Amino acid sequence: MITQPAVRGVDSELVSASWTDPEAFAELFDRYSAMLYRYVSKRLGPGPAEDLVGETFLIAFSRRRSYDLAYPDARPWLFGILTKLIARHHRSEATRYRALLRAPVESEVESPADRVAAGVSAQAVRGELAGALAALPAKDRDVLLLIAWGDLTYEEVARALGIPVGTVRSRLNRGRRKVRAALGDTNPMEEE
Numbered sequence: 001m002i003t004q005p006a007v008r009g010v011d012s013e014l015v016s017a018s019w020t021d022p023e024a025f026a027e028l029f030d031r032y033s034a035m036l037y038r039y040v041s042k043r044l045g046p047g048p049a050e051d052l053v054g055e056t057f058l059i060a061f062s063r064r065r066s067y068d069l070a071y072p073d074a075r076p077w078l079f080g081i082l083t084k085l086i087a088r089h090h091r092s093e094a095t096r097y098r099a100l101l102r103a104p105v106e107s108e109v110e111s112p113a114d115r116v117a118a119g120v121s122a123q124a125v126r127g128e129l130a131g132a133l134a135a136l137p138a139k140d141r142d143v144l145l146l147i148a149w150g151d152l153t154y155e156e157v158a159r160a161l162g163i164p165v166g167t168v169r170s171r172l173n174r175g176r177r178k179v180r181a182a183l184g185d186t187n188p189m190e191e192e
Contacts, residue, residue: 012072012073015067028057036082039082043145060078083160132183136175140175143171146160154168
């Protein structure tokens with residue numbers, strides 16, 4: 001009878017197991033590839049997303065012996081690798097936001113009530129939001145988007161980017177302030 005290896009619950013256990021059993025690393029891919037793909041798709045579009053996620057896991061696999069096993073969650077580590085890869089694509093990211101700024105708002109509205117609701121939604125300010133994101137310094141944009149789209153905590157962003165938590169807080173505050181100002185000091189997610 002063939003026995004299946006036990007699924008390890010903690011990422012750090014998978015990383016250490018992969019030192020002797022490289023197949024164990026595949027569990028990390030299964031856990032996080034879709035999350036990383038969604039994140040990079042939002043930032044750069046679906047075109048480069050698959051390649052960057054694949055490259056992220058290749059780099060992570062090659063560096064798995066240097067992973068700090070004191071951290072049970074590998075998400076920040078993987079997002080850190082991905083963010084560095086995105087930095088290489090910074091020009092295409094800024095170009096994408098500028099294109100969104102010029103693009104007309106797509107409307108999939110079916111009724112007048114839906115049209116009114118869409119008018120106060122984030123979709124209605126997509127161009128302004130894209131322009132604000134394009135205008136942010138890359139370091140501020142990385143922090144803002146890792147929190148907003150990557151769903152990482154301040155501590156996880158700090159670990160992903162190799163910066164102090166205080167720096168995460170100041171960059172996030174600065175990024176939010178600039179985006180809010182670009183949107184006319186309104187939050188499109190809040191109804192008036």
